[in-house]
Amino acid sequence: MTTRTVTCEPQNFRRVLSSMCTEPHPLARQAASRFLATNPGDPTTYRTVSKLESEVVERLGEVTGQSDVEGYIASGGTEANIQAVRAARDFHDVNDPNVVVPEHAHFSFHKAADVLDVELRTVPLTERLVADVDAVAAATDRDTVLVAGVAGSTEYGRVDPIPKLADLAAAVDAFTHVDAAWGGFYLPFTEYDWNFADAAVDTLTIDPHKLGQAAVPAGGFLTQSRKIMDTLAVETPYLESTSQATLTGTRSGAGVASAVAVLRELWPDGYREQFETSMSDAEWLADALSNRGFDVVEPTLPLVAASVSERLFERLRKRGWRLSRTANGELRIVCMPHVTRELLESFVETIDELR
Numbered sequence: 001m002t003t004r005t006v007t008c009e010p011q012n013f014r015r016v017l018s019s020m021c022t023e024p025h026p027l028a029r030q031a032a033s034r035f036l037a038t039n040p041g042d043p044t045t046y047r048t049v050s051k052l053e054s055e056v057v058e059r060l061g062e063v064t065g066q067s068d069v070e071g072y073i074a075s076g077g078t079e080a081n082i083q084a085v086r087a088a089r090d091f092h093d094v095n096d097p098n099v100v101v102p103e104h105a106h107f108s109f110h111k112a113a114d115v116l117d118v119e120l121r122t123v124p125l126t127e128r129l130v131a132d133v134d135a136v137a138a139a140t141d142r143d144t145v146l147v148a149g150v151a152g153s154t155e156y157g158r159v160d161p162i163p164k165l166a167d168l169a170a171a172v173d174a175f176t177h178v179d180a181a182w183g184g185f186y187l188p189f190t191e192y193d194w195n196f197a198d199a200a201v202d203t204l205t206i207d208p209h210k211l212g213q214a215a216v217p218a219g220g221f222l223t224q225s226r227k228i229m230d231t232l233a234v235e236t237p238y239l240e241s242t243s244q245a246t247l248t249g250t251r252s253g254a255g256v257a258s259a260v261a262v263l264r265e266l267w268p269d270g271y272r273e274q275f276e277t278s279m280s281d282a283e284w285l286a287d288a289l290s291n292r293g294f295d296v297v298e299p300t301l302p303l304v305a306a307s308v309s310e311r312l313f314e315r316l317r318k319r320g321w322r323l324s325r326t327a328n329g330e331l332r333i334v335c336m337p338h339v340t341r342e343l344l345e346s347f348v349e350t351i352d353e354l355r
């Protein structure tokens, strides 16, 4: 017998504590389904989605405190990071270009270095698990084309000292990139120095399909510089439009439409409320784990890491919890919007049963 309905796994994000994606907002879901056959890669043919894309970019500029922002909706943070490296490499006239990133930079930078044939210099973190500024300074030289910082690291949710990294980049005439793929939607509500209006940030990644609650695929690549967009553009002779700055050709109009729908609805109050709820849940979980004797990495954004034994980790998995681990072996719980207090309470109950 054939099954005609394709079911989604894991259904409804039940027990998923490891993902940086979440259940799309209902308005995002609805908007996505209306734009399934549109292609923002061909903006003169698909004009409506193209206008919506400009609106998303402008709104992402508001989220990141930038005006006159340009950019586009990418397939995800990987593409946006690759484009940042590509723009930096092609903009600077350097024989043997290198890119300096802190150790916790997402693995997409390794892909970028590989496909673009640039040297990737990874530098250690401080004890606080953020980029070590002195180590970054020591790694930069005249061939450095890009210094990248992470604002919401994948493993621990930590935020690098971006203004200091930007100064170091400027000192060697390199670009500064901020990878806020995950953290970007919450940073405006934190104490971090996040308003990039005046800071020398050249490119930025912020993904609506992560904490933005849009449908996949909706990544965000932003810049305040027309010259950077021009550096990325190639000619497209047979399309109605004459150039394309994106990495992929045909792109998802669904992602764009869902991003605009959710940004109109949630920016800023909805995101602020979600941040406050998730942050207090993360703190609750950190306390609950610490009270049970686990070593916990204090959450600065809604992401909790804690040392647990291999045995407990595997037993939790067998109970149906979707979990992941840091390179150091800690259990890592991402408090995305679908991760409610109730879900976390039931997770802690499972831990109590198994211990």
Ligand code: 0PR
Residues within 6 Å of the ligand: 018, 019, 020, 021, 075, 076, 077, 078, 079, 081, 106, 108, 150, 152, 153, 154, 179, 180, 181, 182, 207, 219
């Ligand atoms: N930059 C940062 C800081 C990230 O955390 C990620 C992805 C990226 C860039 C790349 O983004 P895309 O995956 O959109 O290209 N971080 C998660 C990871 O790789 C993504 C993820 C999402 C993982 C959903 C699991 C999952 O179920 O671990």
